[in-house]
Amino acid sequence: MAETFEALVLDRVDGRTVWRLERLPVDRLPPGDVLVDVDWSCLNYKDALAITGAGKIVREFPFVPGIDFAGRVRESADPRFRPGDRVVLTGWGVGERHWGGLAELARVPGDWLLPLPEGLTTRQAMAIGTAGFTAMLAVLELAEQGLSADAGDVLVSGAAGGVGSLAVALLAGRGHRVVASTGRPELADWLRELGASEILKREVLAEPSKAPLESQRWAGAVDTVGGTTLANILKATRYRGVVTACGLAGGAEFTCTVYPFILRGVRLIGIDSVYCPRERRERVWRALVRELSPAVLERVTSEISLKEAGERAADFLSGRVRGRLVVRVQGGS
Numbered sequence: 001m002a003e004t005f006e007a008l009v010l011d012r013v014d015g016r017t018v019w020r021l022e023r024l025p026v027d028r029l030p031p032g033d034v035l036v037d038v039d040w041s042c043l044n045y046k047d048a049l050a051i052t053g054a055g056k057i058v059r060e061f062p063f064v065p066g067i068d069f070a071g072r073v074r075e076s077a078d079p080r081f082r083p084g085d086r087v088v089l090t091g092w093g094v095g096e097r098h099w100g101g102l103a104e105l106a107r108v109p110g111d112w113l114l115p116l117p118e119g120l121t122t123r124q125a126m127a128i129g130t131a132g133f134t135a136m137l138a139v140l141e142l143a144e145q146g147l148s149a150d151a152g153d154v155l156v157s158g159a160a161g162g163v164g165s166l167a168v169a170l171l172a173g174r175g176h177r178v179v180a181s182t183g184r185p186e187l188a189d190w191l192r193e194l195g196a197s198e199i200l201k202r203e204v205l206a207e208p209s210k211a212p213l214e215s216q217r218w219a220g221a222v223d224t225v226g227g228t229t230l231a232n233i234l235k236a237t238r239y240r241g242v243v244t245a246c247g248l249a250g251g252a253e254f255t256c257t258v259y260p261f262i263l264r265g266v267r268l269i270g271i272d273s274v275y276c277p278r279e280r281r282e283r284v285w286r287a288l289v290r291e292l293s294p295a296v297l298e299r300v301t302s303e304i305s306l307k308e309a310g311e312r313a314a315d316f317l318s319g320r321v322r323g324r325l326v327v328r329v330q331g332g333s
């Protein structure tokens, strides 16, 4: 009998996306030169859009979602990888156009894989996942734009989410005074434990205002929310402040005048984790190993099963996930 592997499989039924756990033959995997035994995966906002069908992430069905995975190489036609090597993958369209990590096996081009960064377990790599990777990308951009630790308040929006919570911890670890904006005041103590100095209610930033500029408050910002929140952040960013935009949990469109840019020299930096070049990826992972303590990472992480990955996906869209969800596929270190 053909060898099989367990996967979370998406299908389209009566115009709706549905998920199920299914055993699939190994030869159903897409082409690629490296076959990986997946130990851990994780859930990100984009996975939630794919699994629930709320976003047009997946276009061909049946499909295995999961934009991230970490595990051990089983077979490799790529000379850079040997059986037994531990590897990590985030992005590259995996879980969107190429079958993803929410399965016991994944087959991908070797170019998309990185050796597991030294000092991390496969579980920790997935506790970080695309969300933590993106948080560090944003933090590095702020630093490269010249934002120093003594520059003043740095805002993180969507602070209790995956990108947000890790951005809070990373910025606080670098000595910034972090203001965490959240719609969940009940998580204020948890955000303070991660390093937030102040908590701001989500509504303060979500309310549309006609004023082209507000009083100058933010030296820098990591925005995971987009929409009106991003417009309001830009209006209240200080002279030569830096705002990184990575998300759309609150909306994809925003309306803003050019005044923050031409009167205050505000810089708006876009963050993309999916096609981030390999050298920068290695730099981001090195910084994560250096700066993110295992204790902090554990504090933001909850562990779920493959089945729970299907069940919990909708929680992202209603903003009910705290921090990171790591998915136990086969376990392992």
Ligand SMILES: NC(=O)c1ccc[n+]([C@@H]2O[C@H](COP(=O)([O-])OP(=O)(O)OC[C@H]3O[C@@H](n4cnc5c(N)ncnc54)[C@H](OP(=O)(O)O)[C@@H]3O)[C@@H](O)[C@H]2O)c1
Residues within 6 Å of the ligand: 043, 044, 045, 046, 130, 131, 134, 157, 158, 159, 160, 161, 162, 163, 164, 181, 182, 183, 184, 202, 206, 224, 225, 245, 246, 247, 248, 249, 250, 251, 271, 272, 273, 274, 316, 317, 318, 319, 320, 321, 323
């Ligand atoms: N550009 C990239 O490469 C990249 C990479 C990773 C993620 N992203 C994007 O970044 C965003 C965050 O991703 P994630 O994985 O961290 O998701 P997440 O864990 O669901 O975090 C999003 C957070 O945004 C807040 N939020 C949710 N709905 C909201 C609404 N309607 N209005 C205002 N705030 C809302 C919530 O935080 P509070 O409860 O604290 O308010 C929520 O926890 C997503 O839009 C995702 O697509 C982009």
